[in-house]
Amino acid sequence: MAMMKLLLCYLIVSMACHLVFSFTDPQDATVLQSIKQQWKNLPPSWNNSNDPCGTPWEGVTCSNSRVKALALSSMRLSGELSDDIGGLTELTSLDLSFNPDLTGSVSSRLGDLRKLNVLILAGCGLSGTIPRELGNLAQLSFLALNSNNFTGEIPASLGNLTNLYWLDLSNNRLSGSIPVSTSTGPGLDLLKKAKHFHFSKNQLSGEIPASLFSSGMVLSHLLLDGNLLTGEIPLTLGNVQTLEILRLDNNALGGGVVNLQNLTNLIELNLASNNFSGPLPDLTGMNYLNYVNLSNNSFQPSQAPAWFSTLKSLTTLALENGPLQGQVPQQLFSLPQIQIVILRKNAFNDTLDMGNNISQQLQLVDLQNNDISSVTLSSGYSKTLLLMGNPVCASSIASTSYCQPQKRSATNCSTSLANCRNITCPSDQKLSPQTCACAYPYEGTIIFRAPRFMDTANCSRFHDLQISLEMKFGLAPGAVVLLNPHFNIDDYLQVGLGLFPTTRNFFNSSEIQRMGFELSSQTFKPPAEFGPYIFIAVPYKFPGQ
Numbered sequence: 167m168a169m170m171k172l173l174l175c176y177l178i179v180s181m182a183c184h185l186v187f188s189f190t191d192p193q194d195a196t197v198l199q200s201i202k203q204q205w206k207n208l209p210p211s212w213n214n215s216n217d218p219c220g221t222p223w224e225g226v227t228c229s230n231s232r233v234k235a236l237a238l239s240s241m242r243l244s245g246e247l248s249d250d251i252g253g254l255t256e257l258t259s260l261d262l263s264f265n266p267d268l269t270g271s272v273s274s275r276l277g278d279l280r281k282l283n284v285l286i287l288a289g290c291g292l293s294g295t296i297p298r299e300l301g302n303l304a305q306l307s308f309l310a311l312n313s314n315n316f317t318g319e320i321p322a323s324l325g326n327l328t329n330l331y332w333l334d335l336s337n338n339r340l341s342g343s344i345p346v347s348t349s350t351g352p353g354l355d356l357l358k359k360a361k362h363f364h365f366s367k368n369q370l371s372g373e374i375p376a377s378l379f380s381s382g383m384v385l386s387h388l389l390l391d392g393n394l395l396t397g398e399i400p401l402t403l404g405n406v407q408t409l410e411i412l413r414l415d416n417n418a419l420g421g422g423v424v425n426l427q428n429l430t431n432l433i434e435l436n437l438a439s440n441n442f443s444g445p446l447p448d449l450t451g452m453n454y455l456n457y458v459n460l461s462n463n464s465f466q467p468s469q470a471p472a473w474f475s476t477l478k479s480l481t482t483l484a485l486e487n488g489p490l491q492g493q494v495p496q497q498l499f500s501l502p503q504i505q506i507v508i509l510r511k512n513a514f515n516d517t518l519d520m521g522n523n524i525s526q527q528l529q530l531v532d533l534q535n536n537d538i539s540s541v542t543l544s545s546g547y548s549k550t551l552l553l554m555g556n557p558v559c560a561s562s563i564a565s566t567s568y569c570q571p572q573k574r575s576a577t578n579c580s581t582s583l584a585n586c587r588n589i590t591c592p593s594d595q596k597l598s599p600q601t602c603a604c605a606y607p608y609e610g611t612i613i614f615r616a617p618r619f620m621d622t623a624n625c626s627r628f629h630d631l632q633i634s635l636e637m638k639f640g641l642a643p644g645a646v647v648l649l650n651p652h653f654n655i656d657d658y659l660q661v662g663l664g665l666f667p668t669t670r671n672f673f674n675s676s677e678i679q680r681m682g683f684e685l686s687s688q689t690f691k692p693p694a695e696f697g698p699y700i701f702i703a704v705p706y707k708f709p710g711q
Contacts, residue, residue, distance in 0.1 A: 190219040194233040197253040198226065205245035205268075208238070209675040224675040232256035239263045239286075239682025240608070241675070242705040246270035247292065252278040261679075263310070263686040264289040264610070264703035271295070277302040284308045286686045288334070289702050292316065296335075301326040301352070308687060312364065312700060313337040320345055320370075325352030332688065333357065334364040336389065336615075336700070343372035354378060361386040362698070365393070366413065366615065367656070373397030374419075381405040387698050389615060391415045391436065392656060404428040411616040411697060415439050415459065415657070423447040430454070434616045434697070436657070438462055438484070446489070449473045456503070456618035456695075459657070461486035467513070474498050481527070482620045484508040494533065496521040499547075503527055506620045510534040510552070518558075520544050529621045541568070579625040580662075581632070581647040594707060598666040600644035605671040607647070607664040608681055610703035614659040618695045622651045622659070630693045635665070638690045639681055642668040659696070671709075678706045 190198075198218050202208060215221035219228035227235035233254050244267035251260075252275025260282060262268060269291040276285070277299025285306060293315040300309070301323025309327070312334040319342035320335060327333075333354075344365070346353035354363070355378050363385060370393040379385075379402040388406075391413040398421035399414065409429050415438040422444030423437065434457040435449070442463040449455060450473045458480065467489040474483070475497035482505060483498070490512040498507065500523045507530065514536040524546045531547075535555035541563060551568050553559055559569035586597050591604035598605045619627070628648055635646045649662030665681060667673050673681075684690050685701040692699060 189231060190217050190228065190233070191231045191256075193253055194218070194231075194256070197250050198223070198233065200248075200250040204248055204250075205243050207242040207244060209241065211675070225679050227259075235259040235261075237261045237679045237683050238265070239686060240678050240703045240706045241265060242707070243268050247273055247276075247287075249273045249275045252276060254279065255281070257282055258305075259284040261286040261683045261686060262290060263287065264682055264701075264705060266291045266705065268292065272297055274299040276300060279303065280305070282306055284687060286310045286683070287314065288686050288700070289313045294318075296321055296340075298323040300324065303327060304329065306330055308332045310334045310686060311338070313702060316340055318342070320354070320365075322347075322351050322353050325354050325356040328356060328359065330357050330360050332362045333360055334362065334700070335368065336364045336366040338368055340365075340368040340370060342370065344370060344375055344378060346375045346377045355380065358382050359384065361408075363387065364389045364615070364698070366390065367392040369394055371395065374400055374403075376400035376402045379403050379406050381407070384408045387411045387616070389413045389698070390417065393417050395419055398422070399424050401425075407431065410434070410454075412436070413616060427451055433457070433618060435459070436616070438486075438657075446471055450476065453477065454479055456480060457482045457616075457620070459484040461488065461508070463488070465489045467491055469493075470495050470498070475501070477501065479503055481618060482506045482508075484620075485512070487511040490514060491537075492516065494518055494538075499524050499528060499531070501525055505624075506530050508532045510536070510555075512536050514538055516540075517542060518553075520547055522546055529623060579622060579628040579651050580649045595671070596647075596664060596666075598645065599647060600642050600666060600668070603671065605666050606673070606707065606709060607666045608673055608678055608703070608706055609662075609664045610685075610701055612661050612663045612685075612699055612701050613654075614661070614692070614696045614699045616697040617659045618697060620653065622653070627693065627695060628661075631661075631696060634692055635663075635690070638684065639665060640668075641665060663701070673706065675708075 202212055209224035211224045218226045225238045239261050243265040257279050258281050263286045271294030274297040282303050283305050288310045295318035296316055298321040306327050307329050316338040322345035346355045366389045383406050385406050395417040401424050410431055411434045413436045415436040417440055420441035423442055432452055433454050436459045438459045438461040440463055446465050455477050456479055461484050469492035470490055475495050480501050481503045486508055493516045494514050496519050499520045504525045505527045510532045517540045518538050519542040522544055530550045532552045534552050538556040538558050541558050553568040581599055583599050586602035591597050595604040596607050632646045632648055645666040645668055647664035651661045654660045
């Protein structure tokens with residue numbers, strides 16, 4: 167009998183503990199109930215109870231009755247981000263990415279979430295200014311506000327986020343200068359732990375501040391392309407020896423290009439479409455460079471520099487509308503990794519001789535509109551060679567393919583549905599190449615902002631990308647669809663993406679939230695040659711929605 171009483175007491179205590187720790191903190195419950203009233207298209211489980219932690223709501227992660235994470239990526243949410251969310255004071259991760267109908271301004275009360283480590287609002291419909299109160303989030307390591315409609319200046323207060331690793335403000339309408347610290351306030355130069363500054367495709371203006379860079383930084387990616395920046399590249403940029411990708415293209419930068427040879431880890435250099443003058447930059451010794459684009463500037467006339475023939479890792483060289491004259495160096499075509507050479511609209515003359523040791527990787531040589539008078543052809547090269555607009559095309563080779571408009575063979579590296587012929591799906595479903603059945607895929611576009619190649623005809627690299635996605639998300643072989651890989655007008659590699667469910671014809675809310683988070687938080691790592699990316703999801707349409 168004593169044993170029975172003891173067991174009964176134990177059960178009562180256990181149940182009491184369960185009740186205490188399963189019920190949501192009253193403040194957190196009130197906040198989530200308020201959000202529930204304001205947002206549409208929330209997961210169905212939000213209607214099953216009034217206890218987000220005790221009877222779990224999808225997308226809500228709790229610990230000891232407090233809400234720790236809110237992950238609602240790609241849910242088709244609509245509404246506004248109100249002040250109420252600032253009441254979730256134990257929140258460490260907030261991901262509302264890829265909900266384009268989530269509109270309005272960002273509440274300054276986000277700055278009250280002092281324990282926040284991850285904040286992802288990418289791909290929403292948010293507007294207005296970025297609140298300076300975000301600078302209060304001292305524990306933040308990942309901040310993605312890209313692909314919205316934000317205006318105004320970058321808040322200098324973001325310089326207080328000294329634990330920040332990732333800062334993505336790209337694809338907005340931000341203006342003004344890049345903020346740096348002063349005697350009275352912070353700036354982005356204080357972000358010594360940051361590896362990623364992604365500020366592409368805004369309206370930033372003024373000079374790139376010299377004080378933005380220092381030897382104590384660990385920046386890996388600096389993406390400033392597609393802005394309105396002026397002035398010269400600061401000498402201090404050479405102090406950031408960890409830099410791997412530098413995109414300054416499509417600005418209004420000018421003057422001579424500073425010595426970049428200290429950047430020995432640089433893999434991609436894109437300075438195209440600016441107003442740079444003086445001699446071409448000397449890239450000798452920068453042996454990790456895969457991709458160089460110096461097109462559409464105002465460099466002084468010269469012969470091809472020696473580094474054209476010595477960068478053993480080079481896959482892509484683009485210098486269109488440039489200053490080059492003399493003979494095209496034969497050794498360029500023998501570089502072991504070279505795939506694409508674009509040197510049209512220069513002043514190369516004399517004889518083009520590609521030699522007898524042409525790289526097996528070489529796919530395209532574009533020398534249109536130069537002054538080449540003769541060609542020594544080699545049987546070792548059978549891929550695309552474009553010579554239209556040169557005097558040599560008025561000679562005996564005028565009728566050859568080299569002097570005729572050519573359309574590169576359109577190798578289609580899209581995922582094939584050839585095994586699923588004669589199957590038609592309802593308009594809200596797609597055909598899965600894995601099962602040849604109709605299903606609801608998670609779709610979007612993955613945009614690689616600095617790939618190490620320009621050749622999209624090599625399907626093996628896209629097969630590697632497909633496999634890496636399948637492995638990351640635990641999908642069956644063939645459940646990932648890649649569509650129409652191509653370079654867009656911004657020189658970004660754009661690939662349509664479809665992820666198909668494996669065991670049924672749709673994903674549940676938790677699966678969509680997980681995949682959305684892992685793509686928006688960069689947890690998914692593509693093969694290294696694809697470089698940094700953003701993913702723009704199509705909000706998921708659940709069956710019957």
